Amino acid sequence: MNIVVCVKQTFDTEAKIVFDSQGRIDPNGVNLIVNPYDEFALEEGIRLKEKFGGTVTAVSMGGARAQEALRTALAMGADKALLVSDPALNDADEWVSTQALAQAISKIPYDIILAGRVAIDDGSSQVCVRLAEELHLPSVSTVVKFSVEGNKATAVREIDGGTETLEIELPVVLTAQKGINGNEPRYPSVAGIMKAKKKELKTMTLADLGLAALEPKMKISKYDLPTPRQAGKKVPGEPAAAAQELVKLLHEEAKVL
Amino acid sequence: MPKGIWIFVEQRDGQIRKSSFELLSEGRKLADQTGEPLVGVILGEGVESLVKVVAAQGADKVILVEDEKLKNYSTGAYTSALNQVIRKGEPQAFLMGNSAAGRDLAPRLAQRLGVGLASDCTGIEHDPEKFLVFKRPIYAGKAFAYTGTTVRPVVATIRPNTFAISSPDESRQVEVERETVTVDPADLKAIVKEMALATSKRPELVEADIIVSGGRGMKGPENFAILEQLADVIGAAVGASRAAVDSGWREQKFQVGQTGKTVSPTLYIACGISGAIQHLAGMGSSKFIVAINKDPEANIFNVASYGIVGDLFEVVPLLTEEFKKLVSA
Amino acid sequence: MDEIKNVSLEMKDYIASSGAETLSWCMQCGLCTNLCPWRLVPGEVSENFNIRKMQRLGQLGLEGFEEENILFACVTCGMCQINCPRKVEIIDNVRSMRNTTVGAGFLPPHLRPIAGSLHANGNPWSGEREKRAAWQNGLDIPAFTEDTEYLLFVCCTSCYDTRSKKIATSIVRLLKAAGVNFGVLTAEENCCGESIRKLGDEELFQKLAQGNIDLFKRKGVKKIITTSPHCLYAFKKDYPELGGEFEVMHYSEVLAQLVKEGKLSFPQELARKVTFHDPCYLGRHNQVFDPPRELIQSIPGVEFVELDRSRNKSLCCAGGGGRIWAEVPMGERFGELRITGAVEKQADTLVTACPYCIIMLDDACAGLEKGDVLQVMEMSELLCTALDTK
Numbered sequence: 001m002n003i004v005v006c007v008k009q010t011f012d013t014e015a016k017i018v019f020d021s022q023g024r025i026d027p028n029g030v031n032l033i034v035n036p037y038d039e040f041a042l043e044e045g046i047r048l049k050e051k052f053g054g055t056v057t058a059v060s061m062g063g064a065r066a067q068e069a070l071r072t073a074l075a076m077g078a079d080k081a082l083l084v085s086d087p088a089l090n091d092a093d094e095w096v097s098t099q100a101l102a103q104a105i106s107k108i109p110y111d112i113i114l115a116g117r118v119a120i121d122d123g124s125s126q127v128c129v130r131l132a133e134e135l136h137l138p139s140v141s142t143v144v145k146f147s148v149e150g151n152k153a154t155a156v157r158e159i160d161g162g163t164e165t166l167e168i169e170l171p172v173v174l175t176a177q178k179g180i181n182g183n184e185p186r187y188p189s190v191a192g193i194m195k196a197k198k199k200e201l202k203t204m205t206l207a208d209l210g211l212a213a214l215e216p217k218m219k220i221s222k223y224d225l226p227t228p229r230q231a232g233k234k235v236p237g238e239p240a241a242a243a244q245e246l247v248k249l250l251h252e253e254a255k256v257l
Numbered sequence: 258m259p260k261g262i263w264i265f266v267e268q269r270d271g272q273i274r275k276s277s278f279e280l281l282s283e284g285r286k287l288a289d290q291t292g293e294p295l296v297g298v299i300l301g302e303g304v305e306s307l308v309k310v311v312a313a314q315g316a317d318k319v320i321l322v323e324d325e326k327l328k329n330y331s332t333g334a335y336t337s338a339l340n341q342v343i344r345k346g347e348p349q350a351f352l353m354g355n356s357a358a359g360r361d362l363a364p365r366l367a368q369r370l371g372v373g374l375a376s377d378c379t380g381i382e383h384d385p386e387k388f389l390v391f392k393r394p395i396y397a398g399k400a401f402a403y404t405g406t407t408v409r410p411v412v413a414t415i416r417p418n419t420f421a422i423s424s425p426d427e428s429r430q431v432e433v434e435r436e437t438v439t440v441d442p443a444d445l446k447a448i449v450k451e452m453a454l455a456t457s458k459r460p461e462l463v464e465a466d467i468i469v470s471g472g473r474g475m476k477g478p479e480n481f482a483i484l485e486q487l488a489d490v491i492g493a494a495v496g497a498s499r500a501a502v503d504s505g506w507r508e509q510k511f512q513v514g515q516t517g518k519t520v521s522p523t524l525y526i527a528c529g530i531s532g533a534i535q536h537l538a539g540m541g542s543s544k545f546i547v548a549i550n551k552d553p554e555a556n557i558f559n560v561a562s563y564g565i566v567g568d569l570f571e572v573v574p575l576l577t578e579e580f581k582k583l584v585s586a
Numbered sequence: 587m588d589e590i591k592n593v594s595l596e597m598k599d600y601i602a603s604s605g606a607e608t609l610s611w612c613m614q615c616g617l618c619t620n621l622c623p624w625r626l627v628p629g630e631v632s633e634n635f636n637i638r639k640m641q642r643l644g645q646l647g648l649e650g651f652e653e654e655n656i657l658f659a660c661v662t663c664g665m666c667q668i669n670c671p672r673k674v675e676i677i678d679n680v681r682s683m684r685n686t687t688v689g690a691g692f693l694p695p696h697l698r699p700i701a702g703s704l705h706a707n708g709n710p711w712s713g714e715r716e717k718r719a720a721w722q723n724g725l726d727i728p729a730f731t732e733d734t735e736y737l738l739f740v741c742c743t744s745c746y747d748t749r750s751k752k753i754a755t756s757i758v759r760l761l762k763a764a765g766v767n768f769g770v771l772t773a774e775e776n777c778c779g780e781s782i783r784k785l786g787d788e789e790l791f792q793k794l795a796q797g798n799i800d801l802f803k804r805k806g807v808k809k810i811i812t813t814s815p816h817c818l819y820a821f822k823k824d825y826p827e828l829g830g831e832f833e834v835m836h837y838s839e840v841l842a843q844l845v846k847e848g849k850l851s852f853p854q855e856l857a858r859k860v861t862f863h864d865p866c867y868l869g870r871h872n873q874v875f876d877p878p879r880e881l882i883q884s885i886p887g888v889e890f891v892e893l894d895r896s897r898n899k900s901l902c903c904a905g906g907g908g909r910i911w912a913e914v915p916m917g918e919r920f921g922e923l924r925i926t927g928a929v930e931k932q933a934d935t936l937v938t939a940c941p942y943c944i945i946m947l948d949d950a951c952a953g954l955e956k957g958d959v960l961q962v963m964e965m966s967e968l969l970c971t972a973l974d975t976k
């Protein structure tokens with residue numbers, strides 16, 4: 001079975017957002033990690049290979065530092081890695097990212113494409129559904145459980161207030177929710193880390209993929225930061241009045257309910 | 258010339274979802290600001306009765322697509338249908354709620370149309386050049402991006418609870434356009450076998466949007482029932498401090514904190530939790546924190562957005578009642 | 587049953603290249619394993635973690651040492667190391683073996699936010715960098731200038747943890763009472779990096795340490811007082827490797843000297859039965875045993891008792907080596923043994939002199955519900971109570 005896992009390198013969850021002189025988010029000095037949801041996707045990809053045999057290819061689009069993310073994937077057990085990297089992709093929107101990834105993946109044999117449900121940085125939850133569309137494949141998003149038998153997959157996904165079970169013919173794109181199939185992403189062995197250093201990690205530019213520069217559909221005009229958290233309020237009054245006031249504040253001021 | 262602001266009216270079993278009401282309400286305002294017509298798009302089977310509801314909520318026109326393949330939501334059939342009506346009607350903007358269905362449908366639709374999509378937006382503004390500019394939280398809410406485009410139509414999904422619902426006007430007249438679509442068999446490759454709406458199932462702790470947590474102040478395992486009642490009213494998960502776990506009142510997998518789960522829900526309600534640094538490490542990035550503690554000096558009040566100083570055994574049941582009123586309103 | 591594994595020269599070289607220089611000196615006598623505090627508690631970690639065996643696997647280049655319960659179990663208490671007949675630098679070996687995975691980017695999941703916060707904020711507690719010195723508001727603490735004698739370096743924990751802030755403010759009060767010429771640079775400092783280095787993240791350690799060394803040099807710092815024995819260790823033993831040579835003392839050393847010189851005294855009588863827990867990083871690692879005892883005993887009215895395991899034989903609180911961030915089930919926490927020990931001695935106050943020990947001992951005391959018979963106090967807090975004349 002041939003498995004492709006989409007791996008995005010993202011800012012560390014603890015990272016601070018700072019803007020550069022042009023008002024864009026500055027990645028300098030920021031610790032980068034593998035998008036946590038993609039680690040779950042990797043784990044499932046490697047387990048599929050362990051069960052059915054085959055090859056796991058990790059694919060990422062990003063700058064040179066994204067090689068680290070792919071090395072992580074290789075150390076965990078992916079067999080090959082491909083980085084799509086090109087200065088022309090610096091302003092990529094989700095559509096551009098999809099075109100580049102789709103073109104790269106279309107050159108790799110696949111039965112299942114796994115991805116994260118969302119990237120924790122730009123957080124659009126778009127790329128892999130778009131990818132499926134571009135490759136004319138069915139997709140199931142936010143998968144909590146799945147199994148494969150023959151050329152069919154059964155997947156359970158989260159929907160608002162419940163779950164839905166789907167049956168799909170392969171090839172298919174699945175995006176992983178945390179805790180998919182009850183597994184935790186593995187911690188690689190030292191042997192795995194050593195082996196990863198010798199595995200294939202290819203880099204391709206847009207030209208290598210036979211693509212010209214792509215004009216994004218969406219343009220970000222500016223970024224800003226949320227207003228710093230207000231000093232807390234203690235809601236005064238007798239318990240009943242306070243409870244009533246609190247719910248009102250949550251509804252009208254915080255708008256969380 | 259593309260025309261109109263279109264709203265995807267999401268229905269399940271003939272019930273329009275709350276997020277669609279929110280969008281229609283805000284869409285009305287945008288339509289008035291821009292002079293564009295507001296159009297509601299309803300997909301389903303036997304859902305004609307929804308037309309007047311959508312009209313009352315502010316639509317100038319309703320596009321109604323009825324087909325047995327559209328009875329229940331499926332990504333393929335819905336994409337296929339929307340792609341056809343959008344290509345035909347050429348709206349300026351197509352907006353939907355960022356529900357599970359919206360998250361699934363919007364990217365596929367946008368890709369098929371070859372257009373941009375602003376996901377999970379928390380604000381929309383009129384812009385002379387781009388028509389609409391969308392505000393999106395990025396980096397888990399640590400920053401915002403403002404994004405727009407001149408490519409038409411622009412698709413966007415809007416986070417639930419972003420906009421208030423205006424009161425319906427039953428007297429509104431509306432133009433109804435019935436459309437027929439053909440669903441491409443290639444779009445039916447994923448077959449829904451089963452849908453389980455588990456009303457009582459609490460969300461997973463790490464993914465929950467609201468979490469209610471209890472600490473040593475809960476005094477005993479049996480008392481967590483009052484937190485569970487509160488949680489079930491607002492669809493929250495139930496967490497615990499390590500003190501509650503150490504005491505054997507909750508399982509370790511529900512521990513929130515540095516050596517437990519890291520969570521960042523929109524709302525975190527801490528009951529009888531003092532706010533030790535290890536606990537804060539696991540939930541400090543929650544958007545809103547509510548603390549209920551009888552000690553006014555408790556550290557949790559230093560990070561809480563709202564706090565009630567009082568006995569949780571008195572306050573929590575009262576809160577549950579208030580939430581019930583709000584939810585049923 | 588252990589499965590049969592192949593000896594790998596390559597792995598052996600890889601481990602050696604991570605810095606485990608004395609690994610080959612070990613003759614496998616097993617003394618270390620027997621002295622290790624993990625033998626005193628039951629449970630999974632205790633069953634899996636055997637330092638002699640872990641080093642053996644490393645010597646031979648065998649897989650299996652990197653399992654989280656093995657590789658990240660050592661609390662770096664140093665009990666084994668000071669007794670090793672071959673003078674094996676066991677703790678260096680532990681940190682180097684950790685570096686084989688951590689250096690490649692793999693920290694166990696629960697430690698990633700710690701490293702992430704150190705990268706982003708310069709402290710492990712997810713505290714905002716801008717708020718590092720917020721606890722000093724209203725305390726009138728002088729800034730360090732060229733004319734200041736001592737830099738007071740305050741542990742991250744005491745800058746951000748509400749409980750721990752009391753340690754910092756107490757130390758400030760004592761230094762002021764004794765007329766010490768000191769100042770702070772808190773807002774500009776990083777975490778000392780001691781614990782993250784023990785966890786094997788050498789790169790991050792160097793980034794933090796270099797920032798501090800540059801700062802100290804720029805400001806003309808020559809002498810440093812630390813509030814935590816962990817910072818003491820880092821500045822004394824780690825920073826010289828990076829060219830940071832300073833005269834470093836723990837606050838207990840400075841205060842004890844001042845008491846001897848008659849510049850500090852404690853007028854308030856305290857009718858307490860006090861016992862002392864030697865922090866590993868103050869005692870075994872830095873051989874500071876007497877100053878805290880002298881200080882405690884200089885308080886009138888205090889009855890002092892030793893714990894059964896004290897000084898070089900002190901039992902670790904389990905907060906070293908990055909274990910301050912590790913989950914351990916009740917019944918397996920070393921701190922519980924310390925609390926029980928203190929209660930057995932019928933002490934009403936268990937004093938220690940380290941912010942990490944305070945976290946671990948407070949936690950154990952609350953867990954065992956011994957709060958009504960035993961109070962856990964940092965030494966500076968006890969001394970401050972004795973400073974007040976009524």
Ligand SMILES: Cc1cc2nc3c(=O)[nH]c(=O)nc-3n(C[C@H](O)[C@H](O)[C@H](O)COP(=O)(O)OP(=O)(O)OC[C@H]3O[C@@H](n4cnc5c(N)ncnc54)[C@H](O)[C@@H]3O)c2cc1C
Pocket residue numbers: 006007008009035037038059060061062090091092093094095097101114115116117118119120121122123124125126127128216218219220404
């Ligand atoms: C410097 C910079 C400039 C940008 N400029 C713009 C701009 O001008 N306009 C604009 O609209 N957007 C811009 N973006 C955002 C960019 O569009 C998104 O980062 C990108 O499209 C991926 O979308 P996402 O992060 O929302 O991923 P999601 O769709 O949330 O990701 C879901 C899953 O898809 C896969 N995936 C996503 N991205 C990748 C990837 N790169 N490689 C491999 N797998 C991946 C992963 O499995 C991931 O879990 C910019 C981003 C950066 C960093």
Ligand SMILES: Cc1cc2nc3c(=O)[nH]c(=O)nc-3n(C[C@H](O)[C@H](O)[C@H](O)COP(=O)(O)OP(=O)(O)OC[C@H]3O[C@@H](n4cnc5c(N)ncnc54)[C@H](O)[C@@H]3O)c2cc1C
Pocket residue numbers: 471472473474475497498499500501512513514515516517518528529530531532533534535536539549550551552555567568569570909910911912913945946949952
């Ligand atoms: C290595 C290590 C790791 C740790 N990891 C974690 C972790 O992951 N998560 C975590 O939570 N902790 C963790 N801790 C423990 C942490 O230090 C605290 O001990 C713990 O969080 C305290 O839990 P608590 O707030 O429930 O209890 P307490 O601190 O005892 O607080 C109870 C609170 O309840 C209030 N209260 C009591 N009765 C009532 C009432 N009737 N109505 C209203 N309020 C009431 C009290 O005023 C008090 O503030 C860790 C500790 C260590 C040493």
Ligand code: SF4
Pocket residue numbers: 611612613614615616617618619638641666669670671672673674676
């Ligand atoms: S005590 Fe020293 S020589 Fe003996 S097994 Fe341990 S490390 Fe090796």
Ligand code: SF4
Pocket residue numbers: 618621622623624637659660661662663664665666667676677
């Ligand atoms: S340093 Fe302490 S915990 Fe680590 S192996 Fe030696 S005795 Fe055990």
